[in-house]
Amino acid sequence: MSFDHRDPGTPEAEWARCGALHRAPELDLAGVDRAVVFAAHPDDETLGAGGTVHRLARAGADVRVVVATLGENSHPDSTTYAPHELAEVRREEMVAALRTLVGPDAVPHFLDLSDGSLTEEQLRAPVAEHIAWAEKGRKPLVLSTWEQDGHTDHDTLGRTVALAAGARGVRCVQFPVWLWHWGTPTRLPRGLVRVPLxxxxxxxxxxxxxxxxxxxxxxxxxxxxxxxxGEHVLAHFERPAEFFVVATPDQSAVFDRVHTAAADPWAVDTSWYERRKRDVLLGCLPRPRYERVLDLGCSTGALTAALARRAGAVTAVDASDVALRAARARLAEEDLANVELVHAVLPADWREDWAGRDLVVVSEMGYFCSPTQWHELLGRCVAALRPDGHLVLCHWRHPIADWPLDGADVHREARRRPELRRVVSHRERDFELEIFGLVPRDEP
Structure with a gap:
């Protein structure tokens, strides 16, 4: 997407009235000791995250800024500077800007790639190197341009960084820059968080x-x-807060790590909360038996085993091979042979043969999707139900750190679906359980 910088775009006054910005939850920066910021061009880091960078540096964090290009093609019709001359000016500007934000000894890391033609292949190795540096911190944070910002360099860099951080399980947020110019409050991305300045x-x-x-x-x-x-563009960056889109971690990498670190990471076998929640879910099922069950996010299989005792066949799905090995051992020990265990990262790995289910259970996993992923996954769950089937959602009601959604977001999306009607609702301090059926086709 290209921009006419003379075009005023969406006025800042319109953004200022946007309720979604005011309601965005605050990004937790407490304890961040290493942060790496990826900018496609000099000034991206200041426009999108300058106040956050300064706040982190003031708090004692070690902040590294990586600049992919020197923005040498920002003025293609200039007769004052050739691109290589403008590149050197912008390099000096970048150094001065960073020292203002971080401190007098700060030095940017320049990749010196070509402005306007970044590729993931070029970026993959240096991005991985700098994320590995951040990962050595006790609580690292990765920031980058947003992968849907509408500028090819911003998008490519953001996508590469999100994939690399996600694969390592490092928290990553992305700052929009051009969104504020071409976007509108009705096109605001989901999963926004804010940093007050x-x-x-x-x-x-x-x-x-x-x-x-x-x-x-x-x-x-x-x-x-x-x-x-111009002033109409800079007005967007004078706000008393900066906004970021939470990038979605790689589920396989994160949950393999979680299940390797502890045999029972969620204490499903020992926690009274977990055992009671499981019993409440099972007790709320409208029917005593279901023939074909789909259990998404099965982890070590505690709920899967309970469902298997009330089902003809169960397909249990998880993103972690380590978790599935534990589930397989549990099912063998309990002599439950009616369960198929499947490794899949959802919704990308959804299988069409999961259709025709009497029961689909999504317990404590909806918030591990991005908003777009959850919208797609929920649609696939609905489409997989038989006309008399049930969809179960059960999620923690407190904030979920480092993931795009909370339990409330997950359930709200389901309640908005016109093809679903709620048949069971149970809410208490720590979790919410809802069971939905399909609205009959002949109902208005």
Missing amino acids: DDVDRAAKRAALDHHVTQVRPLSDRPGDEVLL
Whole structure:
């Protein structure tokens, strides 16, 4: 997507009235000791995350900024600077801006790739190297341009960083830049979080942005040297908060690690909460027996085994091979042979032969999807139900750290589905259980 920087786009006043921005939960920065910020061009880091970078540095975090290109093609029609000359100016601007945000000794890491033509192949190795550095911290954080920002370099960098961080299970958030120009409040991405900025952070951000002279002022009064970031664009970055989209970690990598670290990471066999919640779910099922059951996010198989005693056949799915090995051992010990265990990352690995189910159970796994993934997965669950089937959702009611959704988001999406009607509802302090059936086709 290309932009006419003279176009005012969506006015900041319209964004200021956007309730979703005001309601966005706060990103937890407590204890972050290493952070790496990936910018496609000099100034991305300041526009999208300058206040957050300054706040982290003030709190004592070691902050590294990686800049993929020097933005040498920002003024293709300039007669004042050739691209290689503009690149060197922007390099100096980047150093000055970063030292304003982080400290006098800060030095950016330049990849010196070509502006406007980033590829995942070019980025994969350096991105992995810098994320590995961040991972050595006790509580690392990765920040990057947003992978749906509408600029090819922003999108490619964001996508590469999200995949690399997700595979290592490192928390990753992405900052939109051009969204505020081309987007509208009705096109706001789901999973937004915010970082409030105090006056000190906002002042540092403004001072850093002033160092990017080639972007915030005209290069000259000649044609082709016009200002790129006019006041109508900069207004979006004067807010008292910065906003990020939470990237979705790789479920296989994260949950293999979780189940390797502990044989029973959720204490499903010993916790009274887990045992009681399982009994409540089973007690709320509208029928004593179901012929074909689909259990999504089965982990070590405690609920799967209980479902198998009331089913003809169960397909149990999890993203972790380590968890599935534990589930297989449990089922063998309890002599339950009517369960098929499947490794799958959902919704990408959904199988069409899972259709025609009497019961689909999604317990404590919906929030491990991105909003888009959960929307797709829920649709597939609904389509897999027989006309008289039931869909069970059961989720923790408290905030879920480092994932895009909470339990409330998961259940809210289901309640919005016109083809579903709720037949059972149980809510208490720690978890919510809802069971849905399909609305008959002949009902209005």
